[in-house]
Amino acid sequence: MEWIIQPLNGFNEVAAVIFSDCPSAFSTTSCAWYSECNGTGRMIIVQT
Amino acid sequence: MGQFKPSDYNHFIYIEEEDKYLIYNAISNGLAKLEPEIFNRLKEGVKGLETLEQDPGKKDLLQRLSDGNIIVDNDFDEIDFLRTRFNMGKFSQKTLSLTIVTTADCNMACVYCYQGTQTPAYAGKNLQDSILKFVEERIKSMGYKSLYVTWYGGEPLLNKDFIFSLSKKILKLCKPHNLLYGAMVVTNGTIMNKAIAKKLKGLKVGRMQITIDGPQAIHDRRRPIKNSKKSSYKLILENVKRVLGILPVQIRINVDKTNFSNTLELLENLERNGILNNNKDLNVYIGYTREWTTNCKNISHNCFSMKEFSVAEIEFQKMLIARGYSLGNLYLSPTGTCVSVSPHGYVIEPGGELHKCWSDVGNKEAYLGHVDKPVTFNKKLLKWLSFDPLMQMPECRACKLFPVCGGGCPYVAIKQSNILKDDKEYNCTPWKLFMEEKIQLFLKDKAGQLKSKI
Numbered sequence: 233m234e235w236i237i238q239p240l241n242g243f244n245e246v247a248a249v250i251f252s253d254c255p256s257a258f259s260t261t262s263c264a265w266y267s268e269c270n271g272t273g274r275m276i277i278v279q280t
Numbered sequence: 281m282g283q284f285k286p287s288d289y290n291h292f293i294y295i296e297e298e299d300k301y302l303i304y305n306a307i308s309n310g311l312a313k314l315e316p317e318i319f320n321r322l323k324e325g326v327k328g329l330e331t332l333e334q335d336p337g338k339k340d341l342l343q344r345l346s347d348g349n350i351i352v353d354n355d356f357d358e359i360d361f362l363r364t365r366f367n368m369g370k371f372s373q374k375t376l377s378l379t380i381v382t383t384a385d386c387n388m389a390c391v392y393c394y395q396g397t398q399t400p401a402y403a404g405k406n407l408q409d410s411i412l413k414f415v416e417e418r419i420k421s422m423g424y425k426s427l428y429v430t431w432y433g434g435e436p437l438l439n440k441d442f443i444f445s446l447s448k449k450i451l452k453l454c455k456p457h458n459l460l461y462g463a464m465v466v467t468n469g470t471i472m473n474k475a476i477a478k479k480l481k482g483l484k485v486g487r488m489q490i491t492i493d494g495p496q497a498i499h500d501r502r503r504p505i506k507n508s509k510k511s512s513y514k515l516i517l518e519n520v521k522r523v524l525g526i527l528p529v530q531i532r533i534n535v536d537k538t539n540f541s542n543t544l545e546l547l548e549n550l551e552r553n554g555i556l557n558n559n560k561d562l563n564v565y566i567g568y569t570r571e572w573t574t575n576c577k578n579i580s581h582n583c584f585s586m587k588e589f590s591v592a593e594i595e596f597q598k599m600l601i602a603r604g605y606s607l608g609n610l611y612l613s614p615t616g617t618c619v620s621v622s623p624h625g626y627v628i629e630p631g632g633e634l635h636k637c638w639s640d641v642g643n644k645e646a647y648l649g650h651v652d653k654p655v656t657f658n659k660k661l662l663k664w665l666s667f668d669p670l671m672q673m674p675e676c677r678a679c680k681l682f683p684v685c686g687g688g689c690p691y692v693a694i695k696q697s698n699i700l701k702d703d704k705e706y707n708c709t710p711w712k713l714f715m716e717e718k719i720q721l722f723l724k725d726k727a728g729q730l731k732s733k734i
């Protein structure tokens with residue numbers, strides 16, 4: 233088995249979305265429903 | 281009985297030319313290539329995994345499958361895990377997220393505007409003081425690590441001095457609390473210029489979102505300037521050229537049945553104007569128009585269904601890749617949910633009224649509080665905060681892509697649930713409908729197989 237995209241593990245490895253690196257805020261597609269959030273990064277994601 | 285069972289959130293794609301399988305796990309977001317033998321064991325379920333568990337040579341493989349959540353402990357409840365993860369995100373006190381409507385006024389009259397024709401209100405100094413107090417009280421009680429502001433309207437730059445002035449005060453407030461601050465502005469781009477962009481940048485506005493709906497004739501028909509025959513398209517393009525290099529620009533193309541076919545022409549125009557070409561500060565994507573409120577009821581017959589939008593989106597992505605643009609981030613990422621259902625996110629109207637969602641801006645019936653008063657757990661607010669798709673929506677509970685979309689748009693689920701009765705996929709992610717094609721597209725882009733010369 234060969235990883236093409238490494239899995240995120242548990243709670244802590246899920247990337248933060250809110251701030252400037254938000255993949256949903258400044259990308260065409262990486263956020264599953266950027267259309268609803270108008271691509272602004274209003275999505276929140278688990279980060280502990 | 282063995283230790284493991286396959287995750288319910290595995291998705292398989294057969295690669296004929298390699299006789300291998302791709303496996304995507306929606307919880308871990310991992311994507312791997314599998315030998316047919318492992319695929320077969322996974323398809324056999326617990327029994328198939330028992331075969332692997334009995335083979336000492338497969339210990340390392342099982343560990344890797346487990347690391348990627350492809351297999352989980354037999355008694356592990358993935359729904360419980362997802363609900364916990366969802367709620368941890370929803371109630372995380374890390375960030376306070378505010379959308380500040382600087383004015384309800386706008387200099388454009390877009391055909392699909394959902395905000396209606398309310399009396400234009402402008403936020404003033406009183407609101408600045410109220411917001412600062414609102415934020416400070418929350419910093420003290422919640423211990424936030426960061427604050428994020430979206431400047432919104434109407435057209436927010438019609439009240440740009442408010443943005444400048446409040447931004448300075450917010451930055452001053454953040455400093456002693458060691459609060460990280462970031463912002464963005466959603467603007468129609470007609471007022472933007474170099475000086476404004478520089479000033480915004482200095483005030484920690486990290487990017488702007490500007491909408492262009494097609495080539496000039498299409499755009500101007502859909503997004504005209506109020507009481508003017510002047511082309512908003514020309515103005516916006518000129519302004520985008522002026523500010524690129526100062527602030528990153530995100531171009532949103534709102535598409536429906538009437539204008540998607542003109543998207544390619546728009547891309548060509550953006551290239552001819554030197555806007556799109558190799559510009560790292562610019563990003564372009566399509567979004568959809570929807571009948572968010574009765575104010576834009578007239579457009580509903582032209583709106584894409586989610587399925588139609590998903591088809592358009594893939595086509596658009598292929599269009600970009602074929603023109604030489606590596607999208608880089610075609611791959612999906614798991615989301616929590618929209619900040620609207622968190623107690624740490626608010627939309628503030630020019631008069632200080634509070635909402636949970638942009639779609640409610642201008643809707644007096646949806647006010648759920650005021651920035652000057654303590655927020656109480658009233659019925660309207662609780663509707664948002666208690667949003668729990670895994671418990672409230674059987675479709676989400678059964679959906680193997682729930683970790684990707686987190687239940688979709690809460691506004692639709694809470695306020696437009698009648699639509700979901702007729703169109704169950706209305707609130708789903710395009711990934712759900714075209715996952716295989718999207719992953720294939722990602723892999724081809726990654727391998728550089730889709731690029732042509734630019």
